[in-house]
Amino acid sequence: MSAEFAFEVTARDGRARCGRLQLAHGVVQTPAFMPVGTRGAIKGLTMAQLNDLGAEIMLANAYHLHVRPGDEAIARAGGLHAFTGWKKPILTDSGGFQVFSLAGRRTVSDDGVVFQSHLDGRSLALSAESVTDIQMRLGSDVAMVFDECTAWPVTRDEAAAAMQRTLRWARRARERFGVIARGEAPEIPRATPGQAQFGIVQGSTFQDLRDESVGGTVAVGFEAYAIGGLSVGEPPELMYEVAGQTAAQLPEMAPRYLMGAGMPNDLVEAVARGIDLFDCVLPTRNARNGQLFTQDGPISIKNARYADDQGPPDPECGCPTCRTHSRAYLRHLFMSGEMAGSTLNTVHNLHFYLDTMRRIRKAIEFGILADFTRAFLDRYSRGARH
Amino acid sequence: MSAEFAFEVTARDGRARCGRLQLAHGVVQTPAFMPVGTRGAIKGLTMAQLNDLGAEIMLANAYHLHVRPGDEAIARAGGLHAFTGWKKPILTDSGGFQVFSLAGRRTVSDDGVVFQSHLDGRSLALSAESVTDIQMRLGSDVAMVFDECTAWPVTRDEAAAAMQRTLRWARRARERFGVIARGEAPEIPRATPGQAQFGIVQGSTFQDLRDESVGGTVAVGFEAYAIGGLSVGEPPELMYEVAGQTAAQLPEMAPRYLMGAGMPNDLVEAVARGIDLFDCVLPTRNARNGQLFTQDGPISIKNARYADDQGPPDPECGCPTCRTHSRAYLRHLFMSGEMAGSTLNTVHNLHFYLDTMRRIRKAIEFGILADFTRAFLDRYSRGARH
Numbered sequence: 001m002s003a004e005f006a007f008e009v010t011a012r013d014g015r016a017r018c019g020r021l022q023l024a025h026g027v028v029q030t031p032a033f034m035p036v037g038t039r040g041a042i043k044g045l046t047m048a049q050l051n052d053l054g055a056e057i058m059l060a061n062a063y064h065l066h067v068r069p070g071d072e073a074i075a076r077a078g079g080l081h082a083f084t085g086w087k088k089p090i091l092t093d094s095g096g097f098q099v100f101s102l103a104g105r106r107t108v109s110d111d112g113v114v115f116q117s118h119l120d121g122r123s124l125a126l127s128a129e130s131v132t133d134i135q136m137r138l139g140s141d142v143a144m145v146f147d148e149c150t151a152w153p154v155t156r157d158e159a160a161a162a163m164q165r166t167l168r169w170a171r172r173a174r175e176r177f178g179v180i181a182r183g184e185a186p187e188i189p190r191a192t193p194g195q196a197q198f199g200i201v202q203g204s205t206f207q208d209l210r211d212e213s214v215g216g217t218v219a220v221g222f223e224a225y226a227i228g229g230l231s232v233g234e235p236p237e238l239m240y241e242v243a244g245q246t247a248a249q250l251p252e253m254a255p256r257y258l259m260g261a262g263m264p265n266d267l268v269e270a271v272a273r274g275i276d277l278f279d280c281v282l283p284t285r286n287a288r289n290g291q292l293f294t295q296d297g298p299i300s301i302k303n304a305r306y307a308d309d310q311g312p313p314d315p316e317c318g319c320p321t322c323r324t325h326s327r328a329y330l331r332h333l334f335m336s337g338e339m340a341g342s343t344l345n346t347v348h349n350l351h352f353y354l355d356t357m358r359r360i361r362k363a364i365e366f367g368i369l370a371d372f373t374r375a376f377l378d379r380y381s382r383g384a385r386h
Numbered sequence: 387m388s389a390e391f392a393f394e395v396t397a398r399d400g401r402a403r404c405g406r407l408q409l410a411h412g413v414v415q416t417p418a419f420m421p422v423g424t425r426g427a428i429k430g431l432t433m434a435q436l437n438d439l440g441a442e443i444m445l446a447n448a449y450h451l452h453v454r455p456g457d458e459a460i461a462r463a464g465g466l467h468a469f470t471g472w473k474k475p476i477l478t479d480s481g482g483f484q485v486f487s488l489a490g491r492r493t494v495s496d497d498g499v500v501f502q503s504h505l506d507g508r509s510l511a512l513s514a515e516s517v518t519d520i521q522m523r524l525g526s527d528v529a530m531v532f533d534e535c536t537a538w539p540v541t542r543d544e545a546a547a548a549m550q551r552t553l554r555w556a557r558r559a560r561e562r563f564g565v566i567a568r569g570e571a572p573e574i575p576r577a578t579p580g581q582a583q584f585g586i587v588q589g590s591t592f593q594d595l596r597d598e599s600v601g602g603t604v605a606v607g608f609e610a611y612a613i614g615g616l617s618v619g620e621p622p623e624l625m626y627e628v629a630g631q632t633a634a635q636l637p638e639m640a641p642r643y644l645m646g647a648g649m650p651n652d653l654v655e656a657v658a659r660g661i662d663l664f665d666c667v668l669p670t671r672n673a674r675n676g677q678l679f680t681q682d683g684p685i686s687i688k689n690a691r692y693a694d695d696q697g698p699p700d701p702e703c704g705c706p707t708c709r710t711h712s713r714a715y716l717r718h719l720f721m722s723g724e725m726a727g728s729t730l731n732t733v734h735n736l737h738f739y740l741d742t743m744r745r746i747r748k749a750i751e752f753g754i755l756a757d758f759t760r761a762f763l764d765r766y767s768r769g770a771r772h
Contacts, residue, residue, distance in 0.1 A: 039718070039722045039724060040715070040718065041719055041722075041724040041726040041727075042726070043724065043725055043726075044725045044726070045726060046706075046726055046729055046730060046733075047710065047726075048706060048710070068718070068721065068722060069693065069714070069717075069718045069721070073693060073694060073714070076694055076696075077694075077696055077712065077714055077715070078696075082696075083712070083714065083715055083718075084715060085710040085711050085715065307455065307459060308459060308462055308463075310462075310463055310464075310468075320432075320434060324433065324434070324471040325471050326463065326469070328455070328459070328463055328469065329426070329463070329469055329470060329471065331455075332425075332426065332454070332455045332469075333427055335454065335455070336425045336427075336454060338425060338427040338429065339429055339430045339725055339728060339729070340427040340428070340429075340430070340431060340432055340433075341427075342725065343432055343725070343729070344432060347432075
């Protein structure tokens, strides 16, 4: 299966929209949350469990997979889909964020980045072109360009320089992508001929830099556009404002992806501002730390008050964990360090995120997103009743 | 659901037999392997995954659950089945083995054992009676008596003393069990009124002590009998010999449970000697260490030779792991420390054990167990072809 990339807006409500995103390995209904499987696996879940949750797309990370087991090994397996057993769409992040947050000593130039592997310290080099090649070998449905991601806060000069470099890299990445897509680089195996490539807008929280980045990135021309460099420590209100203003500049007919966000309230806030795609490690990471998301805010399952609580984690939730297990049992598993606890918590949290997106899509279709958003945020922010 | 305990032999082949074991929460086809869920969870699996594998009974440990979360907390949840969400039969080991292998400084007398918790060092006391009470509160389908388990090798005097003490404890455990079962101890909640109680034969590898233990234990009278104190370091041949001679002394019409065994070849060897029930941590523990059982012997998935091996772990296996994933992917998960690797390996190994038992039962029904055993052992002992 390798369909042509397409995106169709199927419903609108204010600046929010529902869409049908056709990728090489299937259709993704947007707004969508993409569970994070950095190394080709969702922490705590099998692919069968992820599929049972109704996820339509998974995220993996080109940098991590390049380091181990290697994109060439994955290409020999027939690409990420054959390697992982996940049949639906996969988006690979380029690793820009990881190189600038995880890696050891690094030297950045227009050529690219030379840095130390976070695993074993060996020297690695990534460039706009090599990251394009890596993702072609991985055969994801969506490849992200290699970008320079800044922390927050950052000076205007630093943000401008990183944004400009990201723009220069975007042109080279798109050029390289075209060369391979046209079959002019036969040495690069293409497991997914219909791969799409998304550009990334940078500029930190400086709106004029964001505008310049949008203009330059759209001028290069990608299948879709991501907003990078947010959800890196800035206040939520500032993130919503920058994401909203940036989304408003992006082409109407392309999906918009807010990278790395966020909390459940971030999802509803950003959808209302025109965002279509999300990824975040919170539902999976916090599950392993014993935090369960509910409509009434998160609860910490390790709390002693749950030791004799025979009710489900979330009385309103229809996920396999809530249908089968009590808070008392989940607390016991957490306190005992049983892996099943991490798995069951992850099932619940991902269900909560995916179900929230389903409810958001319904609200847009019915034209009641403003009411939904208000009710969701009001209830969520009042905190856990438990 | 709380059926009456019953055991019916449905087929025989030599000293081996197939049986239908009716327990309070359902029927177990024997010979059966019982996956080990020490703390009320199979390490790496959810109950749904265990159920999908076709397991008909799970083992849990009274000592571990007494220490955490406490049998009284589990009783308040309605017993182990309600607490864990596992609907089928559960056998609880008494914890005798754990007290004598895990616990810190201990004092053993006829009264019972005073010892330090393996978790936090606090002083705990267990006796024939209290362990009976604990398992009544847990509401397992089968409660094991509290026994004194010796290591191997052990002197004849030590083995005899432990065996005699186990026998005195067996009388008291059965007495206490009867008191509660007749409703004469209303302070002990009974989540599973149809609970059965199994006696345990000790005597190490001294056959005359084993014979004496069988006589005494059968004289007390239990629903079924276990052979304890084996699979504790003695050579396999000696284990088979003692298990076989002991099984031959036990009543024909009661199930026989060889505790703690074993390797896949132990299963077929012991079934041929009249054993009906098994439990062992090997399939689950070794899965987490990257060892996968196959008909051609175990393979170690971390081996570099599998880095580019796109074949399934076991080409003849129909488990979800082998139907979906390659050795290369499982190796990647192991090397990356991804939890999904432990889960997928555990699914495979438990499938292998449960499937081996299904094949054994078929071989008994068809009266070809000797041929099956020879072929199985020959192939398994030739080692992994991979």
